[in-house]
Amino acid sequence: MTGPGTTPEIAEGVLAAFEAARGFMPVDEGRALHAAAVEAARLGLPLLEIGSYCGRSTLLLAEAARRAGTVVVTVDHHRGSEEQQPGQEYHDPDLLDAADATRLDTLPFFRRTVADAGLEAHVVAVVGGSPRAAAALGGGGGGRFGLVFVDGGHTDAHATADYESWVPQLADGGLLVIHDVFPDPADGGQAPYRIWRRAVSSGAFGEVATHRTLRVLRRLAPGI
């Protein structure tokens, strides 16, 4: 990992719950996400997660929110990303909707993950499409979040929409965290990398830390 700061301990039980939960984030990246969330939560503002799946990364944001007496707002339609659909590389048949086996429903798994970890009081779950949720929750600027974690759809259209919908709502001094940033196309899709580059080249952000595919930036000025 590059970047300043020590890694705070994750509360007893939450790390075990993180490791047990379905999801894609390895433990070392989870620790980096948690460290960013603990720092950002000191602003006293809610944290935001775009893309929750079954709640694995949510647990770390919620634990950081609990320490600071705030919440994490999670946004996911819980129908899965393109690569999680039947026949695709990251499909998990256990997650098919009990009432309609042609599509996913990760919401019951998400709720169970959060409840079993005792973190429900620190999670406000928004179930819906990301840009539509952003517009409904106020759109535009406002600086209402201390951290924006982008881990939703990984197409250019989705990643760009997430960036343009939510990053204006990040407070000055707040942290923008982007997952699955692959500078080399041979390693993975480029959409998260492209929004990371857009943030850096905007001049509105300073680089804080890099841990494998997880990038942490701090808002230094208005603009996206």
Ligand SMILES: C[S@@+](CC[C@H](N)C(=O)[O-])C[C@H]1O[C@@H](n2cnc3c(N)ncnc32)[C@H](O)[C@@H]1O
């Ligand atoms: C990579 S998974 C998130 C993994 C999770 N952060 C973790 O580490 O456990 C991406 C999630 O984004 C959601 N998603 C994709 N596109 C979306 C959109 N346009 N609006 C809302 N959610 C979306 C999918 O339903 C999926 O659950």
